[in-house]
Amino acid sequence: MEEAFMMASLSSLRKRRLKERCFRGAGLLSVLLALLFLGGILGNIIYKGVPAFFRTEISSKLYPNLLNSHARYVADSLWIVASDDVDMYYKKGYNGKLSPAQIQEITTLKEGGQIRLTFNVGFFTQSDSREPELAGIWGGLVGSCLTLFITFMTAFPLGVGTALYLEEFAPKNQLTHWIEANINNLAAVPSILFGLLGLVLFIHFLGFPRPSALVGGLTLGLMSLPVIVVATRAALLSVPQTLKEAALGLGATPLQVLFHHVVPTALPGIMTGVILSLARALGETAPLLIIGMVAFIATPPAHFLSPATVLPVQIFNWSRSSEMGFVENTSGAILVLLFVLALLNGVAVFIRRKFEAVK
Amino acid sequence: MKIPSKIDIKNLNLFYGDKQALFNVSLKIPVFQTTALIGPSGCGKSSFLRCLNRMNDIVPHACIEGEVLLDKEDIYAPSVDVVELRTRVGMVFQKPNPFPRSIYENVAYGPRIHSLFKSKSALDEIVELSLKRAALWEEVKDRLQQPATRLSGGQQQRLCIARAIAVNPEVILMDEPCSALDPIATAKIEELIDELREKFTLIIVTHNLQQAARVSQQTAFFHSGYLIETGETGALFTMPQDEKTQGYITGRYG
Numbered sequence: 001m002e003e004a005f006m007m008a009s010l011s012s013l014r015k016r017r018l019k020e021r022c023f024r025g026a027g028l029l030s031v032l033l034a035l036l037f038l039g040g041i042l043g044n045i046i047y048k049g050v051p052a053f054f055r056t057e058i059s060s061k062l063y064p065n066l067l068n069s070h071a072r073y074v075a076d077s078l079w080i081v082a083s084d085d086v087d088m089y090y091k092k093g094y095n096g097k098l099s100p101a102q103i104q105e106i107t108t109l110k111e112g113g114q115i116r117l118t119f120n121v122g123f124f125t126q127s128d129s130r131e132p133e134l135a136g137i138w139g140g141l142v143g144s145c146l147t148l149f150i151t152f153m154t155a156f157p158l159g160v161g162t163a164l165y166l167e168e169f170a171p172k173n174q175l176t177h178w179i180e181a182n183i184n185n186l187a188a189v190p191s192i193l194f195g196l197l198g199l200v201l202f203i204h205f206l207g208f209p210r211p212s213a214l215v216g217g218l219t220l221g222l223m224s225l226p227v228i229v230v231a232t233r234a235a236l237l238s239v240p241q242t243l244k245e246a247a248l249g250l251g252a253t254p255l256q257v258l259f260h261h262v263v264p265t266a267l268p269g270i271m272t273g274v275i276l277s278l279a280r281a282l283g284e285t286a287p288l289l290i291i292g293m294v295a296f297i298a299t300p301p302a303h304f305l306s307p308a309t310v311l312p313v314q315i316f317n318w319s320r321s322s323e324m325g326f327v328e329n330t331s332g333a334i335l336v337l338l339f340v341l342a343l344l345n346g347v348a349v350f351i352r353r354k355f356e357a358v359k
Numbered sequence: 360m361k362i363p364s365k366i367d368i369k370n371l372n373l374f375y376g377d378k379q380a381l382f383n384v385s386l387k388i389p390v391f392q393t394t395a396l397i398g399p400s401g402c403g404k405s406s407f408l409r410c411l412n413r414m415n416d417i418v419p420h421a422c423i424e425g426e427v428l429l430d431k432e433d434i435y436a437p438s439v440d441v442v443e444l445r446t447r448v449g450m451v452f453q454k455p456n457p458f459p460r461s462i463y464e465n466v467a468y469g470p471r472i473h474s475l476f477k478s479k480s481a482l483d484e485i486v487e488l489s490l491k492r493a494a495l496w497e498e499v500k501d502r503l504q505q506p507a508t509r510l511s512g513g514q515q516q517r518l519c520i521a522r523a524i525a526v527n528p529e530v531i532l533m534d535e536p537c538s539a540l541d542p543i544a545t546a547k548i549e550e551l552i553d554e555l556r557e558k559f560t561l562i563i564v565t566h567n568l569q570q571a572a573r574v575s576q577q578t579a580f581f582h583s584g585y586l587i588e589t590g591e592t593g594a595l596f597t598m599p600q601d602e603k604t605q606g607y608i609t610g611r612y613g
Contacts, residue, residue, distance in 0.1 A: 172419055240456075242452060242454055242456040243456060243458065243459075244417075245414065245417075245450075245452060245456070246452065246456040246457075246458065246519070246522075247458070247468075248414065248417065248445065249412065249414065249445060249449065249450035249452070249523070250445065250446070250449070250468065250469040250472070250522065250523070250526060251442045251443070251444075251445035251446035251469070251472070251473060251526065252442070252472050253442050256472055260468075260472075261458065265459065
């Protein structure tokens with residue numbers, strides 16, 4: 001009898017062990033698959049994008065049709081940016097639209113040391129252009145910064161303020177409950193709808209200038225607002241009640257409890273939420289297309305009201321072009337965008353670590 | 360000799376929404392004495408304690424009837440400022456809850472928010488005196504700037520007591536201050552409670568009957584929201600008048 005029981009429990013133990021092994025295996029497999037996809041995408045972008053950081057230059061004006069189309073306006077400089085066809089041929093050996101005679105000319109230049117591959121400074125300092133060899137991300141980068149600034153200035157104070165009020169001061173009744181539920185729902189609304197809202201509210205109703213960083217920033221601010229509210233409330237909720245009671249018991253006013261204890265304790269969570277929502281706003285394209293930031297803009301925006309575009313929209317624009325040079329530029333710009341996003345996320349992690357270490 | 364009352368509770372009823380937690384409680388708290396509140400879990404003794412410095416205000420739907428007179432003034436009168444009340448009636452909680460700051464800042468927080476000092480050295484003095492009164496000074500005097508969360512549980516609780524007495528209250532409420540502590544730390548706190556009686560009026564909620572007998576002069580026995588019996592501690596433990604009290608202190612239930 002006892003033996004039978006032992007056997008049964010042994011076989012049950014074996015079954016449980018087996019189940020655990022299966023679960024672990026499945027978990028590991030999913031991680032590996034995810035890494036494979038991620039690595040594939042990233043590898044592809046890097047493979048295509050890194051050449052965009054280099055450009056072909058020619059130090060001879062002998063063959064003007066090998067040079068970029070603006071070369072004739074440029075004053076004497078030793079090295080002149082080559083046309084995108086030459087660039088592609090020199091980097092990757094694509095013939096493209098080059099005639100056999102032109103290829104012969106390139107070979108001649110090569111023999112004379114009059115053609116070289118160098119770091120593509122223009123990719124970072126120039127704005128959008130119809131010519132891929134002259135196009136750069138500066139305009140988009142400046143536009144992104146201005147837009148994000150507006151987003152931060154609107155969404156941060158409004159979002160954190162809303163969360164603080166709802167969590168700490170608002171009476172808990174039907175109305176606030178309803179507002180809370182709706183804010184949670186807003187956080188999940190597709191971003192393109194915020195674009196429509198921005199179009200109606202800021203452009204049609206308030207009449208702000210169309211493809212400006214102001215309108216873009218406000219629209220993205222609307223989009224980030226619910227996310228920031230939700231993240232901040234979650235951070236505030238995680239502050240232990242005993243901490244608040246300790247301060248209240250000493251005769252601190254609710255406002256002192258909030259700013260001396262609750263906010264400092266919740267700050268890492270709040271900042272992480274804000275930075276992550278800003279990172280999402282930085283990578284957002286759809287709502288900006290609706291409010292007209294998709295326009296071709298060849299000069300960086302001088303201020304918040306001047307026509308602007310942002311980095312992801314510029315990537316979107318370039319990706320629609322079939323020219324080889326733009327395909328390369330698209331991947332290059334994606335790399336820059338990813339770098340900036342990784343930087344922002346790194347800052348979020350840093351802040352979290354730094355504040356948590358203090359405790 | 361009749362000891363004057365510091366707090367006089369008259370016909371106190373406490374409701375949490377529809378649920379009534381305290382029924383018609385009347386109790387006098389003698390000044391410079393320790394009053395112990397005992398009773399089985401959920402009997403309302405902690406709720407009662409939290410009525411005395413209006414900590415129940417932060418509980419939604421909590422509602423109070425009756426009077427709580429502190430020095431003959433009703434603390435629930437509209438003219439009373441709850442912030443001022445809580446500086447007069449301090450509180451030590453069940454679980455040690457130091458602020459996640461330095462030891463010094465924990466004690467200095469109360470005096471800081473109430474501006475109880477004129478200079479940095481005066482604040483240093485308050486901190487030192489409070490820590491000495493809480494019998495913690497010798498253990499922490501060399502590491503005042505270290506985070507309070509690194510102290511042991513017993514030290515944290517004494518720090519919380521130091522923090523409470525730093526604002527120089529008249530009454531200190533203690534809600535099971537030793538329930539999370541080991542016997543040695545408990546003994547230290549009990550010793551401390553006895554010393555604090557010289558300067559403060561103390562009210563302590565405890566599940567530990569021996570503790571109540573050791574530290575208090577008056578004991579009140581609560582049962583399911585009613586104050587069943589109250590009296591001088593020695594008398595209550597040796598000759599309880601009520602059947603329920605007797606049942607509880609002899610360990611028949613609770």
